[in-house]
Amino acid sequence: MTGSVDITQFFGVWVSAILTLCIFSFLYKDNPLYKFAEHLFVGISAGYWFCFYFHNHIKPKLFGSLAKIPEDAYYIVYIIPLGLGIMMLLRLVPKLSWMSRWPISFIVGTFAGLNLINYLQSNVLDQIKPTISPVTGFNVDSISNLILAIGVLTGIIYFFFSAEHKGTIGIAAKIGIWFLMVAFGASFGYTVMARISLLIGRMQFLIFDWILYSKNLLSF
Amino acid sequence: MKREIPIIITFVTGILMIIDFFVPHPPFGGLSSLFEIFFTIIFSFATILGILALSKINIEKIYRKRETYGYNIVLLVGLVTMIFCGLVWGIGEKSPFDFLYMNFMMPMQSTMFSLLAFFVASASYRAFRARTPEATLLLIAAFFVMLGRVPLGYQMTKWVPEVFPSWLHFLQLPIIANWIMDFPNTAGQRAIMIGAALGIASTSLRLVLGIESAHIGKE
C-alpha cells in the first residue's frame, strides 16, 4: 500500500458506512439517526431525479429536437410536448390549474391504447401458446403439462366476477386459489434468497470495504 | 369544456395508439414511440411541481418552527445541493453530482433494499403458519423452494439415486423446487397475468371511451 491516502475515497467510504449504519438503526426503533438519514435521502434523491430528468429528457429530447426545426420541419411536432409540459406547470396558477388535465389525458389516453395492445399480446396470446402442450399418456411430461393447464384454467376461473363461486365453478375456483397460493409460496421462497444476497452485499461492504480498508490505512 | 376536451384527448390518443400497432404506414407507424417520448418530456416538466410541493411543505415546517424542523432543513439542504451540483456541473461520471450519488444516495438505497432480508425473516416467522389449507399450500411450496435453491437442500437429498428408476430422481430437493417453479408456479403466475391483462384491457377501454375518468378528477 502506498503512503498517499485518497482523501475523497476515504471520505466517501466513511460517509457510506455511516449512512448505512444510520439506516440499519431503523431495525431497532425509530431514532434521530434514522430520521436524519431518511430526510437526507428524500431530499438528495428528489434532487437527483430532477437533474436526471432534466439532463436525459428535457435537454436532449425537447431542446435537442426543437433546435433541429430549422433543418427539418418535422421536429415542429415537439411543440406539442412543450405545450403540454407548460400546461402541467399551469397548476401553479389556481385559475388555470384545470389545464393540467390536458397533458394528463394525453398520457392516460396514450398508455391506455398502448397497454391494451401490449398486454393482450404479451400476457394473453404469448401465454396461451406455451400452455397448449400435449397430454399424451402417463409420463412426467404429460402429467406436468396437465397440471400446468389445470392450474392456468382454474386460476382464470377464480377471477370470474359475475358467476357465484358455487358448484362446479366453486370447486374450480377453489383449486385455482390453491395454485395461486403455491405460486405465492414459491415466489416467496425464491425471494428469500435474493433478499439475503442483498444483505450479504451490504455486509461485505461494511466488513471488507470499510472496516478492513480503514484498518489497513491506520496500521500503515 | 373543462371536462369534454380532456375526454376527447384521451379518446383520440388511445385510438391512435391502437391503430399504430396494426398500421405501419406513415403517419401512424412509429407514432407510439413518438408519444412515449412526449410522455417522458411531460413528466419531466411535472417534476418541477413535485419539487416545489416538497419544498413548500418543508419550508412551512421550518417557518413554523415545528419541534423537529432540523430534519426539514437536512432535507432541503440535500435537495438544493443535489440540484445545484446537477445543474451547474452536470451529471457525468466523476462530477460532484456523481460523487453525491455514489457515496450518499447509493449506500442508503442498497441498505434500505437490504432491510428486506430482515423483513422476509420476520414475515415468514409470523405468517407462514398452517392455519388454513391455503396457508398450508403457501407454506409447503415456500419450504420446498427455499430448501431446493441452496446447497444445503442439495446436500440433504443428494443420496437419492440419479439414474434408476428415473422417477426417484425426482425426489431430489433442487429438482422438486425447479418443478414447483416451472409448473404449479408458472400456472399460477400465468393465470394472474392473463387475468391482469383482461383487467388492463377493460380499464383501458373504459378510459378511452370516457366511462372511467378518475385521472381528471371525475368518478
Next chain:
Amino acid sequence: MDMTKKVLVVFLSIVTLFLGNSAICQDAEIIPVVDETALQDSNLIEEIPLLPQPPGNIYVTDSPNDGGKSLTIKWEKSPDDGDGLNSVVEYEILRAEDMKGPFESIGSTTAGKHEFIDSTCNRKNTYYFKVVAKTPEKFKAESGISEGISPVAQWFDRTRLSMLIAVIIVVSSIGFFLFRAKKEELYIRKIAGLEAIDEAVGRATEMGRSILYIPGIMDMDDIQTIAGIAILGSIAKKTAQYETGLNVPVSRSVVMTACQEIVKESYTNVGHADAYYPEMVRYLTDDQFGFAAGVDGILLREKPAACFYLGKFYAESLILAETGFSIQAIQIAGTAESSQLPFFVTACDYTLIGEELFAASAYLSQDPKMLGSLKGQDIAKAIIIFFITFGIILESFGIHWLSNWL
C-alpha cells in the same frame, strides 16, 4: 521450383497485390476491392487460389409489414462459402442512391447467410445494392449491382392478424356488456378486500387516527396507477364524510397532480370541500427506496390506523407492509405485479390479486356500465378457457395448426 518456394512466391504476390491495391484505393471513391476482371486479365487468378468468388444473383425486395423504411437483400452464396475454398467469413452489404455510386457500407453478416435487412431506407429514395464476400485476410469479391428499388409502406401488418382477432374478441365482448348490461341483471361476487374498506375507515375514525393511501410507485403510464387513483376517489369520499385524516404520499409528480384532482373532487362531491387541502397528497421523491424510507418515517411517526397500498409496487412492498404491521395498522393491498403479491398476501390483512385491482373501481362505483365491463371480461376469460382446452386436445392428438397459428 520446390514446394516451399512456390508457396512463398504465391504468398508474396498476394501481399504485394493486397498492399498495392489498397494503397491505390485509398484515394479512390469506391470501397477497396480486388477487381476480378483485372485479375483475370493479368492471369493472376490461377496463382491466387485464396481469392473468393463473388456472391451471385443479388435480389432486393421490399420488406413486408413495415412503414416503408426497410428493404430485404438476398443473394446466392459465394461458391467459396462453406464449399469450394471455404474461405468466405463475411458478407458486406453496400448501398448507393445512384447506380454509379458512391456505394457505402451499411452492414455485414456472417458467412452462411444469404439475406440482409436494411432498415435505414427512406421511401423517397431509390436504392442500389452490392454484396461483397470477404475472407479473413481481407480479400474481397464484389457482386453485381442490384436493380433500383424504393421501399413501400404497408397499411396493415399481416403478422399481427392473430393479434387483431384477439383485440376484436376481447374489445367486443367487453364493449358489448359495457353498453348493454343493466344493473339488476348483474351479479358480481364479493371481493373481501373491498368489503373491508368500510371497516378500515371506520376503525381509523374511531381511533382518531389517519388513513394512509399509496397508489403505487409508478407513473400514470401504468394502468395499475390509474386503477389505484380511481379507488382513492371512493376512499376519499369516505374520509370526507367521517372527517378522518387522509395522507397520500406519492412518488411521481404527475400522479400527485391526478391524486389532488380526485381527492378534491371527492371532498367537494360529498359537501366537504372546505376540509380538503392539497398537502393531503404529498410528493416525496421519485426514488424507489427514498420513497420507502420516507413512507416508513410517516408510518412510524403518524401511526395511521389503516394503510392502503393499491397500484404497482416493486421491492418496497414488504418494507411498507412490515412497517405497517409493526404499528398495528389494518392493511389492504392490491397489485397486479405478481412478484410482489406474495408479500402483500403474507403481511397484509386483505389483498386484491391481479384482475381484482382493476375491477375495484367498477365494484365500488356500482355503475352499471362499469359492472357490465366486468361481465365482458368474464366472457373473454371463458373464450380463453375454451381456446386453451381445445388447443390441448388438438395438440394431444398431434394436430398443431392452432398452436402454429398463434
Next chain:
Amino acid sequence: MSLIEKLKNIDRRIIFLIIGLSVIIPLIVPLNLPISVSPPVQATYDYVESIPEGSTILMAFDYDPGTMPELYPMSIAFMRHCFRKNHKIIAVSIWPFGAPLARDAFNQVGEGEYGKVYGIDFVNLGFVPGDVVAIKALARSFREISPKDVDNKPIESFPIMQGIDNFDNIDFVFELSAGFPGIPEWVMIVYGRHKKPMASGCTAVSYPQYSPYYQSGQLKGLLGGLKAAAEYEVLIGMPEKAVSGMDAQSIAHAVIVFFVIVGNVFYFIDSRKRKKI
C-alpha cells in the same frame, strides 16, 4: 404469559439480530458447501458454448448498484465465459447506472484477465435514455440512437462496430435486468420482432415472474439471483464472490427455514392446548 406464548410473539428484533449474525459469521468463516446446477443456467451456458467462436453478443446492463450483489457476479461470470470463447461483447444500458457497472466489469475481466482490447473485442455504448423506446431504437440502429460510446468517441471508429448496426447483426442478446424496463420489454423486441436468441439474468425475486418466458422458449436461458451466479461460476470453473456468498446464503436460509418450522410448532402446540380448554 406462557413460554409458548412468549416465543410465538417473540420480539422481531431478536429475529433481526439472529439473521444479521447468520450472515456475518459465515462471511468471516467460510464453509465451502457444494453447488448444483439448475437447467435454465445450464441452458444459458450451453447456448453460449454452442454459438460459433467470435460471435457478437449484446449485453444489456439494466441494473443499478442497488441490485449489484446479485447481478454483478452474474455479469462477471457471463463475461468471462464469453471472452474465453472469444466472443465479442457490445455493452449497452437503458438504466442510467448500468454504464459504469459495465465499465467496471470490462476493466476487471476484459482487460484485466483476458487482455482483450477496447473497441476490438468489446465496446461500451453507455446509457441510452428512453426505456422501451431506447430498445426499439437500438434494434433499428445503434448509430442513430447512440452514435458515441460511453467516452464520447464515435462508435464508427471501432473495428467491433464494423458492419454492426442493429439487432439483425447481433448473434445473441444477454439482458441483465433488475426491473422495469427489463426482460419483458427486451423479449418483446429481440424475440418478438427480430427473432434473435436471447438469455437473461434477473434478480431472484423476479425469477418466478420471468420463468414463463424461459418455459415458452422466448428466452434461451435464465439466471435468477446469486445462486444462479454461483452456478455459472461453477460451470465456467471459476468460483468467486457469488460462491463465497452462498455460504452465508445457506446458513441464513437455514435459519429462516428453522424459524418457519419453530413458528409452526408453537402454533400447533398452542392450538391443541386451546382445543383442550
